[in-house]
Amino acid sequence: MTTPDWIALDWGTTHLRGWAMSGSGAVLEERGSAKGMGTLSPDQFEPALREMCGDWLDHGPVPMIACGMVGARQGWVEATYSAVPCAPLASQLTQVPGGLDVSIIPGLSQAEPADVMRGEETQIAGFLALNPNWSGVLCLPGSHSKWAHVSAGEVVSFRSFMTGELFAALSAHTVLRHSVQGTDWKEEAFAAAVNETLSRPERLASSLFSIRAADLLHGHGSGVARARLSGLLIGAELAAAKPYWLGQQIGVIGAGDLAELYVRALAAQAAPATQADATAVTLAGLTAAWKQGITS
Known part of the structure; x- marks a missing residue:
């Protein structure tokens, strides 16, 4: 039996993750659930x-600190933005x-351009x-990727x-569903596609259709198609986010293949990035909130 001093929660749209924590911030036990915010009524x-x-x-209520979509308007209780x-x-x-x-960490908002x-x-x-004392730009890849300018311990601005x-x-x-099914991957196609939309992002809509056409006419296959689709979209994102990352110290927060794609795409533009594990920084952030004693 685990008796935590407090519980850290990362409650997203599709999953809930929880950690039994000691007062010093050490993880005692980890658990998860498929009952994400998107499947639940209040x-x-x-x-x-x-x-x-x-x-x-078992021994009564334990203080819990939660982050994520649990605090959205359609979540458990809306946590207003800072x-x-x-x-x-x-x-x-x-x-x-x-x-x-249970206490929920508020999200962040930006008035212009509107973002959350x-x-x-x-x-x-x-x-x-x-x-x-780190300053620079953080990239957080995901369904809605974020680019955040961080300086002097503050988030100065961000774009999604x-x-x-x-x-x-x-x-x-x-x-495109007829061409990109499967898990095959061609790294050369990804790199070329990133460069294509980085240099000519206005061609994105046309370049996307060319994925299907090249499959039909030249039999490029799903490995090329899937890598090219990813590369075109990430390249367009990097083109739009260029004012953030160009000439800056860059950190990419995320584990696994997706974060590595961003790191490789940035490296090809002579913009080296340091990758940080998403779970590690999430726990560190929840622990920071706990130690700061932020309470309502």
């Missing part, structure tokens, strides 16, 4: 959390009413906790890109 969050925590709560420029953990936590002691983030602010806080969601939609719900 009255289902507490039962889902109790189900995952199980015996962690406006940039500000520290990533700038505001008090939002307390959830009910029988559990939830969950990434905790990863940024964690990255800064692990890399004191629907690159991951566009890839999912195009590969499943357009004519």
Whole structure:
């Protein structure tokens, strides 16, 4: 049986992850659930959390700090945004009413251009906790990739890109679905596609259709098609985000293949980036919130 001093929660749209934590920030045990925010109505969050925590709560309520979409308008309780420029953990936590002691970290907002983030602010806080006095640009790849300018411990500005969601939609719900199925990958096709849209982003819509045409006419296959689709979209994102990353110190937060694609694409532009593990920085950010004692 694990008896935590507090519980760290990363509650996204599709999954819930929880860690039983000691007061010093050490992980005692990790658990997960497929009951993400997107599958729950407001009255289902507490039962889902109790189900995952199980015996962690045998001795009564334990303080919990949560980040992610659990604090969205359609989540458990809306945690209002903190406006940039500000520290990533700038505001008090939002307390959830009910029988559990749950506090949610607010997201960040930007008035112009209009933008918001939830969950990434905790990863940024964690990255800064692990890399004191760091300044530069952080890239957080995902369904909605983020580029955040960080200076003097504050998020100065940020931009979001629907690159991951566009890839999912195009590969499943357009004519490209006939060409990109499978897991094959051709790195040369990815690199060429990144360069193509970095230099001529206005050709993106036409270049996307050429994926299907090249498959039909030349039999390029799914490995080329899938890599080319990813490269075109990431290249267009890098082109739009160039004012952020050009000439800056860059960190890419994420684990696995997706983050590595961004690192390789940036390296090809003579923009080396340091990769940080998403789970490690998320835990560091949740721990920073705990240690700061941010309470409502």
